[in-house]
Every structure is written in C-alpha cells, then in structure tokens.
Amino acid sequence: VVASVQGGIRIINRNFEPEYNDTTSAGYFQITQVIIVALEANYRNTRFGAFFVGIIITRIYPGSVGVDYVAGFNNSNGVNNQNLQQELISTLNYTTNGTFLGDSDLKLSEETNRTKVAEALTFQDYDECNPAVSVHTPDCGNNATCVNTNTSYDCICDAGFIQNGTGCNSAPTELVQVDKESVKEVTYLISTVLIFLVSCVTFSIVFTMLSISEIIQKKRHAGLSKRVERIQLHGQTYPDPITAPSYRGSASLSKYYDY
Numbered sequence: 001v002v003a004s005v006q007g008g009i010r011i012i013n014r015n016f017e018p019e020y021n022d023t024t025s026a027g028y029f030q031i032t033q034v035i036i037v038a039l040e041a042n043y044r045n046t047r048f049g050a051f052f053v054g055i056i057i058t059r060i061y062p063g064s065v066g067v068d069y070v071a072g073f074n075n076s077n078g079v080n081n082q083n084l085q086q087e088l089i090s091t092l093n094y095t096t097n098g099t100f101l102g103d104s105d106l107k108l109s110e111e112t113n114r115t116k117v118a119e120a121l122t123f124q125d126y127d128e129c130n131p132a133v134s135v136h137t138p139d140c141g142n143n144a145t146c147v148n149t150n151t152s153y154d155c156i157c158d159a160g161f162i163q164n165g166t167g168c169n170s171a172p173t174e175l176v177q178v179d180k181e182s183v184k185e186v187t188y189l190i191s192t193v194l195i196f197l198v199s200c201v202t203f204s205i206v207f208t209m210l211s212i213s214e215i216i217q218k219k220r221h222a223g224l225s226k227r228v229e230r231i232q233l234h235g236q237t238y239p240d241p242i243t244a245p246s247y248r249g250s251a252s253l254s255k256y257y258d259y
Helices: 026-044 081-089 114-120 173-237 251-258
Strands: 003-011 052-062 065-073 093-095 098-100 107-109 122-125 144-149 152-157 161-163 168-170
Touching (some): 003 081, 026 052, 026 065, 081 122
Antiparallel strands (some): 093 098, 098 107, 144 152, 161 168
16 A cells, blocks of 8 residues: 545444444444445546555444545555545435435435535545554564655654665664764865855955945045135135235424424
C-alpha cells in the first residue's frame, strides 16, 4: 500500500446492534462484510480502480450504523479527498427512495441531490505512522522514523544513519567527520562574508556622511565668499565722502594783525 485515505459513511436503513461492539461476533463479521463488498465495488468503478487495493473497516458505531474505514491504493497519483469524493458520487445509486451504496440495499441518504449526498461521504488523511487501528505497519525498518504525509508516509533516517536503498545503515566515521568539517568550513565562510558585508555597509555610511559634510562646508564657504565680494563692490561704487577741514579765524588774532 502506497497511499491510504480514511473515509466515513452512515448506513441509515440499518440499526446498530449490541453484538456489533464485539469485533469477534458473527453479527459484526456479517455487517462489515456487506459494507466492505459494497464499498469496494464503488471504488473499483472510479478512475482509481486500477490501483485500488481494498477496504478495511476500522470502526462501526451507533447512530443507525456509522462506519469508519481505510481505503488503500498502490499508487498515490491523484489520490486525495476531493477527487475521491467526486469519483464516488458518480458511482452511487440514485433512486426515488433515496441514494444507495452502489447496487446494494445500504442507504446513505434520503436525498438524491448530489451536492447534499456528498455530505454523506467524509474523508480525511489516515496517519500511517500513528494509526488508531493498525491497518498496515510502515516498513521503515530500524534506525528510521516514520513521518506522515498527505495520503502516505516517508521514512527518514535517524541521525548518524544514511539511506542505502533498502534501509538506513550507520554512516561511515569518515563521512561523519567530513560532514562536521564541512559544517565548520561553511560556518566560517558565512561568518567571514557577514563581517565583510557589515564592514562595507559601515564604510559606506561613514563615507556618505563625510561627503555630505564636505558639501555643506563648501556651500557655506561659497556663501561667505559671495558676501565678501558684494561688500567690496559696494565700497568701490559708493566711496565715503571726504570733507576738507575749515579754519575759522579767531577774533583776537584778527585785531592783533590789524595793528
């Protein structure tokens, strides 16, 4: 199984019997086999029928007869909740008495409108790594961890192990050492580049500030020079007038010279 999807339906024309609680009872076996046969027939009539593997019932519960199941596929191409719902809708049997699961007498809905009937078919991803009920054991083997993905799972090798095609083996000591040295080299290279970039940015900022300061000083100097020139030109055009001194004779001296 490559892909798994958990589905849910409700059989509304059946009643839940107490013996269904016992998974080893004849009643449980009988009802689940009827449901499995009907579901598998519907899945095989979809475009995924070529790589459909089968149905496993994981739980039946009260409320008419509720059913949880897992559908398995050996190819995950196109397998998702939306596609499965659209495909199964077209395989149901729509009658005047309601909608049935294929050619069986298991009624899913009183409705015949496909949009409303779609609500009777539920899907969700099945967690293969931590299943509520073990359907199949992930074949990750030793030294690997199962990681759930949509409709499937991946096996990731644990630290110190490498993939060899079929499983995870211990990584050679030399390879681990090389990896550590590579990490150190990369770390040193990144640190060097960061220091260089910071230095370049700092230099650019300082250079820009000095350039701006120099431009401002030049503008101020140019402004002062223009003011001095205007003052000099003003002095040449309008010289200050010079008044010749005047002498006024003293009255006593005039009398002296008259004699």
